[in-house]
Amino acid sequence: MERVTLSRRKRPLSNEVCDRIVNDYIANGNVKPGSLLPSEKELTAKYDVSRVTLRAAIKSLHDRGLVSVRNGVGATVLPRPPVSSKIVHHLERLASLDKAASEAGKLLETEDLKWGESIVTPEISTKLRLPVGDPVYFVQRSKILDEARIAWTIDWLPTTIIDLDLIRSEFKGSLLDALLQHSELELNYADLEIVPQILNSEIAEHLGTPTGGPVLYLDTVVYGAAGQPDIWGQVWVLPEHVRFFIRRHMQF
């Protein structure tokens, strides 16, 4: 029996237990897809937690799409989504393309990086709820995988949320990843709109590709805990290099 204790970050004990179950049974393949996790009794004993906590942890596993739960049967580990030689980007999680690449054992590089201050346009105003004409920060760059340009990105952010020089100094390729380090921003969730497009000359030039091919445009607004928009991200990704998945759940 090993008592699960809270790590420094304040988060529910059930989340810790959920992570431990992922580590101990699922991520390493110790329990294969289609097989059952150990019983409630075994798991409460192993982690020295209450049944209420364990059940909350199992519910989190379910919500993360990792297990299915049937009364009187237990929690069955589900098959993982398909893997591929391409980068696989799971869009239901708020995680960067850089992180998706690194999880696939690939490194994305950044080129044509440019930071600056611009003026809020009507479109930016709609996305970030800032007055037209006010200042706004932007950062733009292309992402490179194995010497091929795979994505062109522009992020916009209010000048009030963070010091531009600070975030530049912390930037390692993904603005989202850099801002997620700042827990005081309380970044919370994002609404992503997905639009299939045909490569126009502007985006094709950034990507060093002929016009006319298909491209996926991802329009993301990241919100803080109080519901205010903190980042507007525009990304054009070439589908030759990235596969986009969503695990869809029954709800509502």
Add this chain to the structure above:
Amino acid sequence: MERVTLSRRKRPLSNEVCDRIVNDYIANGNVKPGSLLPSEKELTAKYDVSRVTLRAAIKSLHDRGLVSVRNGVGATVLPRPPVSSKIVHHLERLASLDKAASEAGKLLETEDLKWGESIVTPEISTKLRLPVGDPVYFVQRSKILDEARIAWTIDWLPTTIIDLDLIRSEFKGSLLDALLQHSELELNYADLEIVPQILNSEIAEHLGTPTGGPVLYLDTVVYGAAGQPDIWGQVWVLPEHVRFFIRRHMQF
């Protein structure tokens, strides 16, 4: 005080409480985005449930992207994703395009409907884990909105999961919706791959549209509770008529 009781379907009490909170406070705008839900004390009293149940309900609201929760502050109602004159399809939920349309007050019609039996190809074999050469059912149709063709769909399903004549008799436009009525199938979740494409002549012909424009191809495998694939759906949707959203959450 009104005791929340379980409806006929066996589901956790906290889910019922979650739905009641949505109805009583969120869906009707009684608590506006950015404002707090009533206190834990008020809500446990109103619904006559324990704090444990209420907290599970609040966690479900959080998991559904409806509130953010801060310790010592409470649950803040979040802004709803953007609405639009187009159909808005939220891809993180397992729900049909027909349902998304009806929630937007629009009716999708079905044309060129064809049911039949075919032979498992290598591609179908990969998706549905059936032996190549075995029989497989299919249903194909186009979806019409205001006299415009907006989507072309083919679904494939194992001949073992349901009687084809039964499901034909129950079909109202969406195979998923018809199968979801059969709780014995225990449909559970789906993996969706999203691919931007350029309209080729075959799909353009089904849609009555010129070739060369952008189209979103959605490739969905729906899984049952034991993790077996039960439907493979292929849909090509014209972006002029449908906006695709995903609410992305922090996780993993």
